[in-house]
Amino acid sequence: MLPKIKVLKPEGIFDGVKANEFRQNINQFVNEGIIYILVDFKKVTFMDSSGLGGLVQALKSIRSANGRLFLMSLSEQITMLFELTNMKQVFEIINDKSELESKFSNQ
Numbered sequence: 523m524l525p526k527i528k529v530l531k532p533e534g535i536f537d538g539v540k541a542n543e544f545r546q547n548i549n550q551f552v553n554e555g556i557i558y559i560l561v562d563f564k565k566v567t568f569m570d571s572s573g574l575g576g577l578v579q580a581l582k583s584i585r586s587a588n589g590r591l592f593l594m595s596l597s598e599q600i601t602m603l604f605e606l607t608n609m610k611q612v613f614e615i616i617n618d619k620s621e622l623e624s625k626f627s628n629q
Contacts, residue, residue: 561577574607
């Protein structure tokens with residue numbers, strides 16, 4: 523059985539402003555006990571370094587609560603940013619929701 527997973531779907535440019543809002547949402551979820559979060563980047567057109575930094579801070583908050591952050595539907599630009607910064611090894615990147623289900627069923 524899957525735990526409660528919050529799905530977030532940011533849109534547009536994921537920059538410092540959006541990352542700050544994102545971090546605030548993540549902190550609120552963690553405070554409410556929601557520690558498994560899936561971020562679907564399908565509608566994000568661009569991510570800058572501030573956006574990536576916000577994502578890293580959100581990941582730290584979630585991990586400190588023994589949670590997990592999953593990323594899905596990364597664009598070519600975001601994938602390249604993750605490769606250049608070696609963040610592909612830091613984040614749990616999945617292809618689709620069925621892959622998410624298999625990650626929890628294998629525990």
